[in-house]
Amino acid sequence: MVQITIDGKKIDVPEGITILEAARRNGIYIPTLCFHPRLTYFGGCRLCIVEVKGFLRPVTACTTTVNKDMEVNTSTAELEELRKLILELILSDHPHDCMLCEKAGACTLQELAYTYGVDGFQFAGERRRYSKRDGNPFIERDLEKCILCGRCVKVCREIQGVEAIDFGYRGFKAKICTNFEEDLDCEFCGQCVQVCPTGALTGKLWARKGRQMSLREVETVCPYCGTGCNITVHVNRNEIAKVTAREDSWNEGWLCVKGRFGYRFANSPERLTVPLIRKVPRGEGAPEKVEDLFREATWEEALDLVASRLLEIKEAHGPDSIAGLSSARCTNEENYLFQKFIRAVVGTNNVDHCARL
Amino acid sequence: MENNVVIRVCMGPAGIAAGGRDVLERFREALASAGLDASVKEHCSSHQVGCLGLCARDVLVEVHTDGQKHTYQYVKPDMVERIVTEHIAGGKPVSEWLVDDSFDAFYEKQVKVVLSHCGVLDPEDIDDYIASGGYEAIGRILKKCLPEMVIDEIKASGLRGRGGAGFPTGLKWELAREAAGDRKYMICNADEGDPGAFMDRAVIEGNPHAVIEGMMIGAFSIGASKGYVYIRAEYPLAVERLKLAIAQARKKGLLGKAILGTKFSFDIEIKLGAGAFVCGEETALIASIEGERGMPRSKPPFPVNRGLWQCPTVINNVETLANIPYIMRKGASWFASYGTEKSRGTKVFALTGKIRNTGLIEVPMGITLREILYDIGGGTESGKEIKAVQTGGPSGGCIPASMFDLHVDYESLAKVGSIVGSGGMIVLDEDDCMVNMARYFIQFTQAESCGKCVPCRVGTKRVLEILDRITQGRGRPDDIAKLERLCKGIKSTSLCGLGQTAPNPVLSTLKYFREEYEAHIIDKKCPARVCKALLTYWILEETCTGCGACRRACPAEAISGEKKKPHRIDPEKCIRCGMCYEVCKFSSVERE
Structure with missing residues (x-):
């Protein structure tokens, strides 16, 4: 532990952490845009500048590690003026269309603009214009809203190991792009969407389904595989508007394409909501209409039918004539119960799981 | 004249641009054809040397005969034959082509340390460098010195980084030596990118072995066994000569394993820069060598602690390194005898x-x-x-x-x-507009900004836009205040040296030439008559002869008038190209 002083307050912090971490652990607010706790430091937005005694110019709190007896000031008139200038510059090259933006209400940039009372018209000038839209099916890339914080580039590289995007061009024309500026062709995990602090990256499926204010958040577990990622389902009028993951979940906020974007089955009109029992026995050919093949049933009737048929088969041919195959989409507990049922109730060891194949 | 006739043709960047290659070739041809006369052929040699310094008078050619030196200026290929016949064969220098007294004045106040062998040695011959005392310093150091002794000597010399920031070189080496780590790196920054600068290029093209020896001494001092020269690909001749020099040094056992029979091993790899100005910034340069996009990283940590591949790294500029062998050869006090108390050499x-x-x-x-x-x-x-x-x-x-x-x-x-x-x-x-000059440099830094940090990427763009409109006559009363706010902000919040210094041309002109800015903004006039949009052209009726030259030259058909009667310029049509001003033989075109 080393003792440092932040804003006149003497605090003990572990050696080797950054000024930003030290401040956050002690409830001292420093604004940031490019900083992300699970990614390597970047130091590009310059909002977290602080004054450190002995340094000629402000340093970024997110990249500077603490030293013994360091004296830090996080908020002086000069620092706030510089932060205001930086925000003015960012907003001078940003579409002023928060009223249409998916991210409104959950946008770090919007929040900072509000806090600092900055509109970006002070230095109004050329704005980057990108007419080309990315044709991929999942991720909306609105590069005019990009502030080049680099989070998407780093998450793609450091967490996902894909490196689908990187910085391109120089100067004012610098932008985040794919190889040869082709349409995004990656895993579509959407981690970049998750970490984007502005509306530059959003889900294509999210468009006009509801924004922060109108969404109800439901904490649940992803149904896709046994990994069991914690997800937050955002619901608007009983319809899923989007799926995200929280940073304080065990999956640290990360998800794959299925968990993040594969939720449309939930509201699909083709989804089965009641058990169906086959009307026409096997081997007699399938009729054209589904209604002629199946009839709707109650759970009691359906389960009774399955139980009686299993019993018949077991009595006629022995338990080893039955096998059970379970699914990776079931939870660990469900899979446990399933093998228990096959082994103890049916009486066979013929049980396996699709993920083993 | 039978003895040692040596012809030196300047083959620095400007020398080559002025036609040095042709001159050299013509000398070889002329000597060869004159070689039918056997007495000349046997004793003449012509070789290429690095920059002689006075580029304005290129191609410069030095002719050494019997211990006498004659320098010719503005040599063109067709002048060679006469020099060979009259001077080399005839013994009589062509006096009207020789340099005048002002040529000597150019050199009088100069002190050559780094350039002492530029223009003298053949940069493509390691033996030339060795014969001049080259590699003697590293040889002595490897046999007799401890790294600390070398660092102390460099510290005592007061040498500071010649790349611009002026950090004490000895201290940098000491920090790297003391930094924890098994692997350390020595990097030579040869990514010279400032418009109008060609110092490093001249040093490498003129005396590459001095840079190599400097790197060796540095590597020995900090404990590095691997070095990189990061050089821009736009310097093909420098790259070629450096490659050759490294190959020659390897062949002589001066680079590689167990150098000169000691435990010291060191080798140098050349990395070509792909044209980004920002890669001259040391952390961006490191990123570039690592194969990443050349984007600067936040300091601290400094490269001496965590540099290339997170290992302690020293990055020295070409000129800094080229000073090292001379300091070690002639001593710190000799070097420190030049310069001021805080800026030696x-x-x-x-x-x-x-x-x-x-x-x-x-x-x-x-x-x-x-x-x-x-x-x-x-x-x-x-x-x-x-x-x-x-x-x-x-x-x-x-x-x-x-x-x-x-x-x-x-x-x-x-x-x-x-x-x-x-x-x-x-x-x-007085013909240079300071606002336009500041605009030019900001345009450069804006285009070369890597885009990583906001103040540099967007801030310099806004400064450029304001300067654009001022020079186009659309300046607003609050523009100076805006420029000052922006520039101060960019200076104190940018991530790397590029952004931190980018506003300097604007701030310094605002400080010393504020009235030029005000003239542009308030009076809509460019005092230097550079900013086209602020100029008006008119014809003086009293002196116009009606010759029609201006009318014919005008690309916008803005000038009208009958033959032999005064013409006039239509200000609406005039595109302010200045053609009429250039062609008028009677000084009848005025502009303001």
Whole structure:
């Protein structure tokens, strides 16, 4: 532990952490845009500048590690003026269309603009214009809203190991792009969407389904595989508007394409909501209409039918004539119960799981 | 004249541009054909040397006969034959082509340390360098010195980084030596990118072995066994000569394993820069060597602690490294005898712009600007007053004529808002518009910003936009205040040296030439008559002869008038190209 002083307050912090971490652990607010706790430091937005005694110019709190007896000031008139200038510059090259933006209400940039009372018209000038839209099916890339914080580039590289995007061009024309500026062709995990602090990256499926204010958040577990990622389902009028993951979940906020974007089955009109029992026995050919093949049933009737048929088969041919195959989409507990049922109730060891194949 | 006739043709960048290759070739041909006369053939040699310094008079050719040196200036290929027949064969120098007294004045106040062998040695021959005492310092160090002793010597010499920032070289080496780590790296920064600067290029092209020896001494001192030269691909000749020099050094056992039979192993790899100015910034340079996009990283940690691949790394500029062998050969006190208390030694500058003697100069630190501009530079060619000098390239500032008694050293230049920088020195006279000059440099830094941090990427763009509109006559009353706010903000919040220094040309011109900004904004006039949009052209009726030259030259058909009667310019149609002004033989076209 080393003792440092932040804003006149003497605090003990572990050696080797950054000024930003030290401040956050002690409830001292420093604004940031490019900083992300699970990614390597970047130091590009310059909002977290602080004054450190002995340094000629402000340093970024997110990249500077603490030293013994360091004296830090996080908020002086000069620092706030510089932060205001930086925000003015960012907003001078940003579409002023928060009223249409998916991210409104959950946008770090919007929040900072509000806090600092900055509109970006002070230095109004050329704005980057990108007419080309990315044709991929999942991720909306609105590069005019990009502030080049680099989070998407780093998450793609450091967490996902894909490196689908990187910085391109120089100067004012610098932008985040794919190889040869082709349409995004990656895993579509959407981690970049998750970490984007502005509306530059959003889900294509999210468009006009509801924004922060109108969404109800439901904490649940992803149904896709046994990994069991914690997800937050955002619901608007009983319809899923989007799926995200929280940073304080065990999956640290990360998800794959299925968990993040594969939720449309939930509201699909083709989804089965009641058990169906086959009307026409096997081997007699399938009729054209589904209604002629199946009839709707109650759970009691359906389960009774399955139980009686299993019993018949077991009595006629022995338990080893039955096998059970379970699914990776079931939870660990469900899979446990399933093998228990096959082994103890049916009486066979013929049980396996699709993920083993 | 039977003995040792040596012809030296300047093959520096400007020498080659002025036709040095053809001159050299013509000399070889002329000597060969004259070689039918056996007495000349046997004893003549012509070889290429690096920059001789006075680029304005290229191609420079030195002819050494019987211990006598004659220098020819402005040599063109068709002049060679006469020089060979009259001077070399005939023994009588062609006096009207020889340099005059002002040529010597150019060299009088210069002190050559780094450039002492540029223009003298054949850069493609390691034996030439060895014969001049080269590699003697590293040989002695490897046999007799501890790394600490070398570091102490460099510290005592007072050498500071010649790349621009002026960090004490000995201290940098000491920090790297003390930094924990098994693997350490020695990097030579040869990514010289300032517009108008060609010091490092001249050193590498003229004396590459000095840089290699400097790197070896540095590597030995900090404990590195691997070195990189990061050099821009736009310097093909420098790259070629460096490659050759490294190959020759390897062959002689001066690079590689167990050098000169000692435990010291060191080798150098060349990395070519792909054209990004920002890669001259040390952390961006490191990123580039690592195969990443050349984007600067936040400091601290500094490269001496965590540099290339997170290992302690020293990055020295070409000129810094080229000083090292000479310091170790002649001693720290010899080097420290030049310069001022805090800025020791000499500095190479590339003198360009409105100056008679454009070229490469090496002067002791502490010399005044006046001495450089008038004694060495010879004032302007046109006889007009020098208005200001811009030092340090896009990162530097403008120093007005009233301050020409300023001493050229790190502290003095910083005090007036400029920097020594890598050594560009651009001379401006009354025909140069300071607002336009600032605009040019901001345009450069904006285009070369890596885009990582907001103040540099967006801030310099906004500064450029404001300067654009001022020079186009659309300046607004609050633009100066806006520029000042932006520039101060960019300076104090940018991530790397590029952004932190980018506003210097604007801030220094705002400080010393504010009235030019005000003239543009308030009076809508460009005092230097450079900014086209602010100019008006008209014809003086009294002197116009009606010759029609201006009418024919005008690309916008803005000039009308009958033959032999005064013409007039339609201001609505005029595109202010200045063609009429250029062609009028009677000085009847006026502009303001």
